Amino acid sequence: METLNLSFLHLLFGLLLILIPTVILRYYRTGIVTDMLISVVRMVLQLFMVGFYLNYIFEWNNLWVNIGWLLLMTGVCAIDLIRRIHLSVRVMFVPVYFAVFLSLSFIAVYFLKGVIGMENLFDSRYFIPICGILLGNILSSNVIGLNAFYSGIMREQQMYHYLLGNGASIQEAQMPFIRQALIKSFNPAIASMAVMGLIALPGTLIGQIIGGSSPDLSIRYQIMIMVINFCASMMAMLICLHFSVRYTFDRYGSLKKGVIRDSH
Amino acid sequence: MIEFQNVTFCFDQKMIIESFSESIAAGEHIALMGESGAGKSTLMNSLMGLTHPSQGRILIDGMELCVGNIQQIRSRIAWVPQEIHLPYEHVCEAIEEPFKLKVNQGKRLDKDVMKTYFLQLGLDDHIYQARMHEISGGERQRLMLIAALLLDKRILLLDEPTSAIDPLTKSKLISFVQELPVTLFAVTHDPDFAKICDRTIHLSKLRH
Numbered sequence: 001m002e003t004l005n006l007s008f009l010h011l012l013f014g015l016l017l018i019l020i021p022t023v024i025l026r027y028y029r030t031g032i033v034t035d036m037l038i039s040v041v042r043m044v045l046q047l048f049m050v051g052f053y054l055n056y057i058f059e060w061n062n063l064w065v066n067i068g069w070l071l072l073m074t075g076v077c078a079i080d081l082i083r084r085i086h087l088s089v090r091v092m093f094v095p096v097y098f099a100v101f102l103s104l105s106f107i108a109v110y111f112l113k114g115v116i117g118m119e120n121l122f123d124s125r126y127f128i129p130i131c132g133i134l135l136g137n138i139l140s141s142n143v144i145g146l147n148a149f150y151s152g153i154m155r156e157q158q159m160y161h162y163l164l165g166n167g168a169s170i171q172e173a174q175m176p177f178i179r180q181a182l183i184k185s186f187n188p189a190i191a192s193m194a195v196m197g198l199i200a201l202p203g204t205l206i207g208q209i210i211g212g213s214s215p216d217l218s219i220r221y222q223i224m225i226m227v228i229n230f231c232a233s234m235m236a237m238l239i240c241l242h243f244s245v246r247y248t249f250d251r252y253g254s255l256k257k258g259v260i261r262d263s264h
Numbered sequence: 265m266i267e268f269q270n271v272t273f274c275f276d277q278k279m280i281i282e283s284f285s286e287s288i289a290a291g292e293h294i295a296l297m298g299e300s301g302a303g304k305s306t307l308m309n310s311l312m313g314l315t316h317p318s319q320g321r322i323l324i325d326g327m328e329l330c331v332g333n334i335q336q337i338r339s340r341i342a343w344v345p346q347e348i349h350l351p352y353e354h355v356c357e358a359i360e361e362p363f364k365l366k367v368n369q370g371k372r373l374d375k376d377v378m379k380t381y382f383l384q385l386g387l388d389d390h391i392y393q394a395r396m397h398e399i400s401g402g403e404r405q406r407l408m409l410i411a412a413l414l415l416d417k418r419i420l421l422l423d424e425p426t427s428a429i430d431p432l433t434k435s436k437l438i439s440f441v442q443e444l445p446v447t448l449f450a451v452t453h454d455p456d457f458a459k460i461c462d463r464t465i466h467l468s469k470l471r472h
Binding site for chain 1: 367
């Protein structure tokens with residue numbers, strides 16, 4: 001079955017729906033109408049831009065272009081992640097980039113080569129969307145997790161110092177904060193998996209079905225998408241914490257000054 | 265033995281403590297007094313390597329406090345802060361979990377000794393099974409003191425030990441602490457507590 005065309009005129013008609021949240025947010029004087037409108041405009045422009053360059057990337061299907069795209073997008077993801085957790089980009093870029101790249105590469109290779117058995121791992125039609133979806137999920141879950149970790153240590157500094165001062169190693173003293181970061185970051189994904197298919201149909205599944213795939217195949221892909229997202233995000237967070245603490249804490253275990261840009 | 269040798273603490277270009285020297289013998293009980301902002305907490309935190317002097321040095325049992333031996337130094341210290349949220353849900357965890365730290369491996373929790381401490385400090389046995397949020401700040405502080413003593417630490421750092429307790433409990437705590445065979449370093453504003461210490465060190469706020 002062919003996908004029904006969505007013309008620019010139809011898209012514009014569809015975007016009129018944004019008037020509903022605009023009116024609601026204005027009525028309740030939330031003060032976030034402008035932010036919302038800017039976000040919608042950004043989303044539209046960014047997606048058109050992605051659509052534009054993806055056309056070329058798919059057409060070229062070049063190993064080096066795809067790798068270059070991955071390296072660049074990992075950098076964008078790392079910078080966005082660091083900024084959103086109010087840490088210093090200068091201090092955190094290397095550990096975060098490394099953590100994101102390592103977990104993403106491992107999971108992408110495992111899935112593309114090991115699970116679906118692609119001959120050409122870097123085939124852009126699979127490589128780009130899979131890496132893209134992984135990056136998006138790593139970003140969102142790691143923002144929550146790393147924020148919980150660093151804001152937890154700042155908020156509960158006395159508890160952290162109590163553990164350190166009473167002989168806990170740096171790793172032992174950070175354990176309760178890592179635990180909290182994992183819970184806060186991955187509880188939503190665990191809850192989402194529990195109701196998947198019952199009260200929630202994910203975008204990837206819908207996209208594949210609309211794109212013409214059979215529901216059976218789409219479901220199998222969706223299961224794998226959920227699993228790889230979950231694993232890559234958790235791996236990235238733990239690697240990121242493991243490497244970042246070397247840069248953000250001094251050798252006595254205290255959080256270094258100047259690492260946090262704004263107060264959490 | 266604790267030695268502060270000419271230590272100066274500066275934060276954000278503001279001097280908090282200037283050229284402080286003091287020697288505390290093993291087993292000596294010291295009350296650290298002074299107005300707020302005089303640097304009492306800074307001095308106490310420096311013993312655990314949580315603040316660092318910009319000049320001078322600190323020696324604990326002859327070891328200079330530095331990165332190389334900070335773990336060894338921290339293994340000898342127990343710190344009981346004034347008000348703190350502990351990462352445990354139940355009181356029993358606050359007592360038992362410290363025994364699981366690498367630094368305390370080989371040490372065993374003696375529940376008979378624990379019960380004696382409970383009695384001496386006016387705590388009911390049933391509190392051991394309570395949830396952390398069910399106990400008061402004063403009870404929490406005494407529990408942390410008990411946890412520290414059960415670990416058989418040589419140096420005990422107390423932060424305002426009598427601030428959150430009633431007069432009767434305070435007298436029990438004071439008699440209890442007086443008999444402890446440890447080196448005690450207590451930040452306090454309480455003259456009754458200072459009286460039972462061997463010495464009182466007064467810190468004055470530096471005027472800039």
